[in-house]
Amino acid sequence: MPFIEFKTGKASGFDGVNIADIKSNIETLAKPLSHVINLSISTGIVPNNVKLAKVIPIYKSDCHCKFSNYRPISILPVFSKVFEKVIYDRLIYFIDKHSILYEHQYGFRSNYSTNLAIIQMVNQISSAIDNKELSVGVFLDLSKAFDAVNHKILLQKLEHYGIRGVALKWIENYLYNRKQYVAFLVLNHLPT
Amino acid sequence: MPIAFTHNGNEINDPMTIANKFCEFFTNVGPYLAKKLPSSNISLDNFFRN
Numbered sequence: 001m002p003f004i005e006f007k008t009g010k011a012s013g014f015d016g017v018n019i020a021d022i023k024s025n026i027e028t029l030a031k032p033l034s035h036v037i038n039l040s041i042s043t044g045i046v047p048n049n050v051k052l053a054k055v056i057p058i059y060k061s062d063c064h065c066k067f068s069n070y071r072p073i074s075i076l077p078v079f080s081k082v083f084e085k086v087i088y089d090r091l092i093y094f095i096d097k098h099s100i101l102y103e104h105q106y107g108f109r110s111n112y113s114t115n116l117a118i119i120q121m122v123n124q125i126s127s128a129i130d131n132k133e134l135s136v137g138v139f140l141d142l143s144k145a146f147d148a149v150n151h152k153i154l155l156q157k158l159e160h161y162g163i164r165g166v167a168l169k170w171i172e173n174y175l176y177n178r179k180q181y182v183a184f185l186v187l188n189h190l191p192t
Numbered sequence: 193m194p195i196a197f198t199h200n201g202n203e204i205n206d207p208m209t210i211a212n213k214f215c216e217f218f219t220n221v222g223p224y225l226a227k228k229l230p231s232s233n234i235s236l237d238n239f240f241r242n
Contacts, residue, residue: 057214065198072218102241147222148229153236160240182214184207 013077014054014181022078033079037086044169050080053180074180087170091163100161151175 012018022029040046057070076084095101101109106117121137128135142148155175159168197204197213204210 055215055218057218065196067197067199067213067217070214072214100241144222144225148226149222150226156236157240180215180219182211182218184211184214 011056011075013075013080014052015049015077015079017078019078033082037083040083041086041170042166044166044173046083046170046174048177048179050077050083051174051178052077053178055180055182057182057184072182087174090167094162098162 010019036047053074053076056073056075057067058073060069060071062069104117104120106112106114125135155168155172158171163171197210199213204213
């Protein structure tokens, strides 16, 4: 089970269960949890309760009175993290084995870092200087990139790269029909 | 956090309405930005790596 790697002391999701609760009861939980996860993987169905996020507005800047001046922090139930970790390990194994990711993808990958991205850029600039060429850098940032991802295109891409059948169904099920509620002050607004 | 929010010129004080508006805002911000992206006639296949 992947629990050991999780950090304790993090906020809990809608169910109020935190990692410490699970760690201290792992012997009781391991068997039923494995059963549910195995069932999820074999059917491609993700339980609704792991798709329910508690969202906390975090103030950014300017007026406190505008909704757009807050960023959402989504907190998923800890059980959701276990499901994600199990799937992630399988997915990244497949992706690495078939070298699917772009070689200069430095973010969100283990053993890669922004330092590597800098080294690569410095190398390119150095060789441009050696070749008496000019270097031009174009830097861009996408607003709300994660929120703006088109899930239909994402699923088509995954299918193209070989994630098919039940595995693809699982990811589709994971992405769709998600629910969230905003926890504001002490008031919890339950999903409609 | 403050008690009063302004939204479309209206003042909102009710915590439940504030939570609802937050939920609505956070849910729609991504799709709203995505909608503003220009559409493309280039087939998805052109973006795949072989």
